[in-house]
Amino acid sequence: MQRWTFHIALCLWLAILAGFKLLIRPPMPASVLTIYMVLVTLGIMIFVAANEARFQAFLAPLKAVFEGRAPKLVQALVLAGIPLLAAWGTWLRTAPSYDAPFEARVVHPQPPLAMQLSGKKLNLAGLQNPLRANAADLDKHTVEGKRIYYQNCFYCHGDALAGDGHFANAFTPIPANFRDVGTISMLQESFVFWRVATGGPGLPKGAAPWLSAMPVWQNFLSEDEIWKAILYIYAGSGSTPRTWEEAPKK
Amino acid sequence: MIPRIFLIAALLASSAFAGDAPKMKMESVRATPVAADPAAGKKLYQRWCTQCHGDEGKGDGPAAEFVYPRPRDFTLALYKVRSTPSGQLPTDHDLFKVISEGLPGTSMPAWNKYLSENERWQLVHYVKTFDTLGLFKDEAPTQRIAMDSPPQITPVLIARGKELYQSKKCWECHGKEGRGDGNKADTQKDDWGFPIRPVNFTKSWRFRGGDRIEDIFRTFTTGFNGTPMPSFVDAIPAAEDRWALAAFIKSLARPQKTGQVLRAIHRDGDIPADPYAKAWEDAEFVDFPLAGQIILDPRWFKPAHDVITARALYNDKEIAVLVEWDDGTYSRGDGNKPADQVALQLPVTISADEKPYFLLGDKKHAVDYWRWNAKDGLARFAAEGATRMSPRETGALAAQGGYKDGQYRVILRRPLKSGKEDEVPFEPGKFVPIAFHLWDGDQGEEGLKMSISTWYYLLPQPKTPFTIYLWPLGLGFLALGGEFWLIRRVRRKEKPA
Incomplete structure (x- = not known):
């Protein structure tokens, strides 16, 4: 067993690298991967070097190559492989890249305290969906909201509210997926109302307002219609809004 | 609308005819694995399908007017995608496939992402209940075409x-x-x-x-x-x-080959004016997906175009972008239909952390707008939003375009730098935002009734300098040298022993 120490160490190293590369989604940044692999290399080396016999067994195959005792083919592969790997590794780091510049963008920006709605000021703090007050009419409003959604929103946000409508692939950032727990279910309805009513151009600068294809819905829908559509996107995606009571106190 | 009675007659005639004509290899239809539960089917249908197909399956839901092609009207039981001969009804498995996988190029999504197999089978059963002629009862297909x-x-x-x-x-x-x-x-x-x-x-x-x-x-x-x-x-x-x-x-x-960056490759000589020239055919292309302009009034829900393809080249003096797109109709503004058009949009100035609004710019950030029209040729605008577009001199900007075999190819070219501040300079290695707009005159597209893209980048790719190969070569040789040193060392050690 001990005579295979080097091979086992190499295989372990490669297996861990493959695991990091293939199994972790979304892929980790290259800099993080480098740190992890340095730690993995150190770990393996410390384990190997901790025991003199193990260390000698680890070095044996390498010595065999450099001393010319290993089979000719293995010698050639190793001796040619090391400079090629070094060159290739360097090339990967120095090769010019023409990827699009990275643009930081805040996905859920801090909402303002108040917004303009058709010329009047609307306070967002503590704002509730007024249509939820009367439970008896809630179903009627949601049905109406469904019609509004499918005449205005589903081209991008999709039939199943998953952000994958037939226009979705033409826009970056991609339309919000309302089924995702990271979107409307973690937001208050007042936030959603602000995002719907003021659209992409209403975003603060850090959220790249020039990129979002979200229309300014107060130009097309009444205040009431926006609230109805919001009722539907929650009902349709099976999520519930975050409420003001649950919100952390500041 | 064609009178319904005529349709019914045509349908009956064609299905009767299809019964004996083809000499195709047939096989038995596979059994439907899930029995109908009408209440469950109705509930699912009302939840997920009525927006397009309507409460009564007539293809007249609230969204029907806003999608192309129109949603299926189930009442006549006419279906496109089938495994049965022409004029016949689809099998249950055919309907199941369409519901599950959706219809490419339409707004019908693949429901297998959202509904369980059992739920999709209930929809198959429920959709068949809209068949007002009772065809699924009387003529349910027992045979389907066998495919080798x-x-x-x-x-x-x-x-x-x-x-x-x-x-x-x-x-x-x-x-x-x-x-x-x-x-x-x-x-x-x-x-x-x-x-x-x-x-x-x-x-x-x-x-x-x-x-x-x-x-x-x-x-x-x-x-x-x-x-x-x-x-x-x-x-x-x-x-x-x-x-x-x-x-x-x-x-x-x-x-489609999509990407975020349209790379212009450097050429030593002139950039060909012929869009079919080899230099253009060899240039790398990128497909940019387009959507209907549904953001500003008037909104345009049924765009004719879904993609535009672009290539770019530059030399020491100028940069040129070739845009190509397919259009089944060559519209030059004859009659009362508008002419086909394409437009490229670039910022007037580049800022490190801001861009103009992606759709025609905004008050603070103007865009330079190059529009080529199949009738009038090139026009250039400065736009600070859709309602603030003013014509400007084309200057050294030039365009040539043509239509051949269902495809437009238009080349727009401009000197790299004018030295003036009213247009963005192009420099190797500097990314310039770019967006595309496209119109099909035959479909009545003009003004804001158009297909749009989001912001992408145009990059004059720097010539690859020789020096970038030095580091990898150097480190490779260094490793090789190290090996020889090690070999000599270990072998020298060995010998005296």
């Missing part, structure tokens, strides 16, 4: 398919190069009297029945009920020939 496994695709097979494409006159609708631009292309109507366009064979992502060779073969064999696309079983009786035609159609398809 597809032959090996060879150049010979494709050549044979090309001959059939000519001799069977597929080009009358689908065009010489298959771009949906045949001379009969713009007069086609479906059985409901709505205009319908033949498919563009290069855009395989829009093939309703799917774009595998088996799917294309099936479409020739069964035809698309309710549309002008007939079954070719009578015209091309031999299955081998239909496979050849399918192989040819498949060979026309080009998958």
Whole structure:
């Protein structure tokens, strides 16, 4: 067993690298991967070097190559492989890249305290969906909201509210997926109302307002219609809004 | 609208005719694995389908007016994608496939992402209940077309398919190069009297029945009920020939190659003015997906175009962008229809952390707007939003464009730098935001009724300097040197012993 120490160490190293590369989604940044692999290399080396016999067994195959005792083919592969790997590794780091510049963008920006709605000021703090007050009419409003959604929103946000409508692939950032727990279910309805009513151009600068294809819905829908559509996107995606009571106190 | 009685007569006649005509290999229809639960089916249908297909299955839901093609009207039981002969009803498995996988090139999504298998089967059963003629009761298909496994695709097979494409006159609708631009292309109507366009064979992502060779073969064999696309079983009786035609159609398809950056490659000589020149054919292309302009009034829900393809080249003096797009109709503003157009949008100045609003800029950030029109040629605007567009001198900006075999190719070129502040300078290695707008005059597109893209980048790619190869070479040789040093050392140590 001990005579295979080097091979086992190499295989372990490669297996861990493959695991990091293939199994972790979304892929980790290259800099993080480098740190992890340095730690993995150190770990393996410390384990190997901790025991003199193990260390000698680890070095044996390498010595065999450099001393010319290993089979000719293995010698050639190793001796040619090391400079090629070094060159290739360097090339990967120095090769010019023409990827699009990275643009930081805040996905859920801090909402303002108040917004303009058709010329009047609307306070967002503590704002509730007024249509939820009367439970008896809630179903009627949601049905109406469904019609509004499918005449205005589903081209991008999709039939199943998953952000994958037939226009979705033409826009970056991609339309919000309302089924995702990271979107409307973690937001208050007042936030959603602000995002719907003021659209992409209403975003603060850090959220790249020039990129979002979200229309300014107060130009097309009444205040009431926006609230109805919001009722539907929650009902349709099976999520519930975050409420003001649950919100952390500041 | 065609009177319904006529449709019914036509349907009955065609299905009766289809019964004895084709000499196709048939097989028994597979059993439906899930029994109907009408209450469950109704609930699911009302929850997920009525927005397009309507409460009564007439294809008249609230969204129906806003999508192309129109949602299916289930009441006449006419279905395109089937495994049964022309004029016949689909099998339950056919309906299940369409509900599960969706219809490419339409707004019908693939429901297998959202609904369980059992739920999708309930929808199959429920959709059949809208059949007002009772056809599914009386004529439920018991046989379907048996398909052999597809032959090996060879150049010979494709050549044979090309001959059939000519001799069977597929080009009358689908065009010489298959771009949906045949001379009969713009007069086609479906059985409901709505205009319908033949498919563009290069855009395989829009093939309703799917774009595998088996799917294309099936479409020739069964035809698309309710549309002008007939079954070719009578015209091309031999299955081998239909496979050849399918192989040819498949060979026309080009998958989309999207990207964020349009890289202009440096050339030492002139940039050719001929869009078919080899330098252009060799230049890397990027497909930029487009959507309807549904952001500003008037909103445009049924855009004619879904993609624009661009290539770019530059030399020491100028940069040129070649845009190409398929259009089945060459509209030069004759009659009362507008002319076809394309526009490129760039910021006027580049800021490190801000861009103009992606749709025609905004008050603080103007865009430079280059528009080429099939009738009037080039026009240039400065835009600070859709309502603040002012014409400007084209200056050294130039455009030449043309239309051939269902495709436009337009070259727009400009000196790299003017030295003035009213246009963005191009420098190797500097990214310049770019966006595209496209209009099909034949579909009434003009003004804000257009297809739009989001912001992308145009990059004059720097010439690769020789020095970037030095580091890898140096480190490779260093490693090699290290090896030799080690070898000599260990072998010298060995010898005295």
